[in-house]
Amino acid sequence: MNKIYFYITVFFVIGFANVGTSQSKMAGICGCTAEEQEQIKLRMLENRETFKNQTILRPESITYIPITYHLVAKSDGTGRIALRRVFENLCAINKIYATQNLGFYLKEVKSPNNTSVYENPTGALGAQTIKNWRTQNPNSVNIFCASIANPAEPGVLAFYNPNGDYIVTENNQVSSNGTTLAHELGHFFSLAHTFFGWEGNTYNCSLPTPTVTPSGVLVEYVSRTKMFNNQLLCKVAADGFCDTQADYNLGFGWPSSAGCVYSGCAKDPDNVPLDPDEKNIMSYFLSCLEYFSEEQKEAILLDYLSSKRSSLRTISYTTKPDITGTLNxxxxxxxxxxxxxxxxxxxxxxxxxxxxxxxxxxxxxxxxxxxxxxxxxxxxxxxxxxxxxxxxxxxxxxxxxxxxxxxxxxxxxxxxxxxxxxxETAAEKLKISFLTRSNNEAQLYLQSSSTGHAKLFIQNIVGATIKNSNVDLDLKNQIIDIENCVPGVYTYSIQQENEVLKIGKLIIQ
Ligand SMILES: [Zn+2]
CATH class of the missing domain: 2.60.40.10 (Immunoglobulins)
Incomplete structure (x- = not known):
C-alpha cells in the first residue's frame, strides 16, 4: 500500500527502558581516551597556529553545519529510537551553540539495521561498519545512535572517534537534554576535556599534586599568569585554554544533590585550592553543564574553518526561518x-x-x-x-x-x-475539480493523498467504457486530459487495485 509519508515504527519502550536512574546517569563518562584527546588537542593547537595572524570574526548570524543522525536498529528492524528524539536533541544542542552563532541543520536521518552496530559499536565488526557508513557520508557531521555506546565500558554515554571522525552515542542521550552530544561535538571541533590528562586517574587530596598527570599531560595550575617555556602555562597545560579553570576531573561522580559549586579539597601543585568551572560543557559535572568558554568557542570556529573541515562547507545551505507560535x-x-x-x-x-x-x-x-x-x-x-x-x-x-x-x-x-x-473513506484519498471546455475536451484536476498506479475509466450514459487509461498518482496536483469526447454526460471512476478512489459525473460541452 502506498502512503504519502515515511513510516517510522516507534519503539519507545526500548528507548526508555534503558534510561536507568539519575545516579547511574550522573556517573556516566565520555568515551574519548586520553590518547584520542591528545590527537584532538593537537588539532586545536595546529588551528591556533594556522590562524594566528588572522582576525577571525564570529558569524553575524547563525551558520548551520550539516549533521546526520544514524538511528541504528537491530537487523530485524527493532530497537530504533523515535525520530522525535532527534528533533528534541537538535533543539537543545542548537540552543547551546547559538551563543557562538553556530548551529546544526539536519542533513539527513538514516535508519540502518545492523545488530553488530546496535549492540556493540566499539566491537571490531560494529566499528568497521560505522567507518564504512561514515565514509559514504563525507559532507556531514555523523552521529551513530545505538543501544549502548561501549559495552566494554557501560558507563560510557557517548564518544567521538578522531580516527574515524564520527560520534557514537547510546540512545538514551538523544533527548531533550543536549549536553552529552554538545560535548561530543565539542570534541569533534577540537576541544579536549577541561580536565584533560585526568581521565581514568583519580585525583587524591592526600597526595602531593603532580606537575604531570599519570597519562603524561602537563597539569594546569589555578594561576592564569604562571609561565612555562616562555608561554602561559594555561595555554599549553590540560585543554590549552586559559579561560577554562584547572579541573582534575573533579566532576566525575559529583552528585547532583551537591549543587554546582565544587567544595572539595583539590589543590594545584602550588597548594592553591581549585575552583573548576562546573558549568563548562567539556567538564564532567554532568548535572551542571551549560556553556562553552569564549576560547573554546573560538577553537570550535577555527576548526570549522580549517582545511580539515572543508567537507562540511561544500554544500551551500540557506537558513530556514524559525518556526514559532502555537500549533492549532x-x-x-x-x-x-x-x-x-x-x-x-x-x-x-x-x-x-x-x-x-x-x-x-x-x-x-x-x-x-x-x-x-x-x-x-x-x-x-x-x-x-x-x-x-x-x-x-x-x-x-x-x-x-x-x-x-x-x-x-x-x-x-x-x-x-x-x-x-x-x-467516505475513499473520498479522502482523492479530490477532483473539473475544468470543462468547449472543444470536446475536459481536464480533471487531481489532488491525491496517495501514490502509485491507478486506472481511469470513462463511461458514457449507457455504461459503455469509452476510455481506460493508466494514471500515476503522486502528491502534486495533477491534470488528466480527456480528449475527443462527444458532448454529453459521462461517468468517470478512478480505481487503484480493487478499490474505487473516486467516482463522479463529467459533463463535456
Ligand atoms: Zn568527552
Whole structure:
C-alpha cells in the first residue's frame, strides 16, 4: 500500500527502558581516551597556529553545519529510537551553540539495521561498519545512535572517534537534554576535556599534586599568569585554554544533590585550592553543564574553518526561518468521539516556515502504547486502520531543517464501535475539480493523498467504457486530459487495485 509519508515504527519502550536512574546517569563518562584527546588537542593547537595572524570574526548570524543522525536498529528492524528524539536533541544542542552563532541543520536521518552496530559499536565488526557508513557520508557531521555506546565500558554515554571522525552515542542521550552530544561535538571541533590528562586517574587530596598527570599531560595550575617555556602555562597545560579553570576531573561522580559549586579539597601543585568551572560543557559535572568558554568557542570556529573541515562547507545551505507560535489542531477536536472508527481525518492548521510535520499517534497520553509516527508534508491525514472503542492520543511536531523547537500539545479523541461507509473513506484519498471546455475536451484536476498506479475509466450514459487509461498518482496536483469526447454526460471512476478512489459525473460541452 502506498502512503504519502515515511513510516517510522516507534519503539519507545526500548528507548526508555534503558534510561536507568539519575545516579547511574550522573556517573556516566565520555568515551574519548586520553590518547584520542591528545590527537584532538593537537588539532586545536595546529588551528591556533594556522590562524594566528588572522582576525577571525564570529558569524553575524547563525551558520548551520550539516549533521546526520544514524538511528541504528537491530537487523530485524527493532530497537530504533523515535525520530522525535532527534528533533528534541537538535533543539537543545542548537540552543547551546547559538551563543557562538553556530548551529546544526539536519542533513539527513538514516535508519540502518545492523545488530553488530546496535549492540556493540566499539566491537571490531560494529566499528568497521560505522567507518564504512561514515565514509559514504563525507559532507556531514555523523552521529551513530545505538543501544549502548561501549559495552566494554557501560558507563560510557557517548564518544567521538578522531580516527574515524564520527560520534557514537547510546540512545538514551538523544533527548531533550543536549549536553552529552554538545560535548561530543565539542570534541569533534577540537576541544579536549577541561580536565584533560585526568581521565581514568583519580585525583587524591592526600597526595602531593603532580606537575604531570599519570597519562603524561602537563597539569594546569589555578594561576592564569604562571609561565612555562616562555608561554602561559594555561595555554599549553590540560585543554590549552586559559579561560577554562584547572579541573582534575573533579566532576566525575559529583552528585547532583551537591549543587554546582565544587567544595572539595583539590589543590594545584602550588597548594592553591581549585575552583573548576562546573558549568563548562567539556567538564564532567554532568548535572551542571551549560556553556562553552569564549576560547573554546573560538577553537570550535577555527576548526570549522580549517582545511580539515572543508567537507562540511561544500554544500551551500540557506537558513530556514524559525518556526514559532502555537500549533492549532482542526479535527478531531479534543475529547471528541469521531463519527466512525474506520475513517478518521486528523488535520491541523499550517505552521509558518514548517517544511514537514511529524505526526505521532498512540493509545496512551505518553504516546508509547502501540505508537506510530509519520513524517508528512501535508497538514492532514486519514487513518483507516484504527481500533473500535479506543482512546487515541496524538501530537504534531512541525519542523524544518534547522528549526526543531516547536511542538504541538498532545490531544486525544475516541473511536466509536461503528464505522462509516467506505466511499467516505475513499473520498479522502482523492479530490477532483473539473475544468470543462468547449472543444470536446475536459481536464480533471487531481489532488491525491496517495501514490502509485491507478486506472481511469470513462463511461458514457449507457455504461459503455469509452476510455481506460493508466494514471500515476503522486502528491502534486495533477491534470488528466480527456480528449475527443462527444458532448454529453459521462461517468468517470478512478480505481487503484480493487478499490474505487473516486467516482463522479463529467459533463463535456
Ligand atoms: Zn568527552
Amino acid at each position: 489542531y482542526l479535527t478531531p477536536s479534543k475529547n471528541q468521539t469521531v463519527s466512525g472508527y474506520n475513517s478518521v481525518l486528523l488535520s491541523w492548521e499550517p505552521m509558518p516556515n514548517a517544511e514537514s510535520y511529524l505526526l505521532e499517534i498512540a493509545e496512551n497520553s505518553a504516546l508509547t502504547l502501540n505508537s506510530r509516527a509519520f513524517l508528512l508534508k501535508r497538514t492532514d491525514t486519514t487513518f483507516t486502520d484504527l481500533k473500535k472503542n479506543t482512546n487515541y492520543y496524538w501530537r504534531v511536531y512541525p519542523m524544518n531543517q534547522n528549526s526543531f523547537c516547536s511542538s504541538g500539545a498532545t490531544i486525544n479523541f475516541r473511536t466509536p464501535s461503528f464505522g462509516v461507509a467506505i466511499q
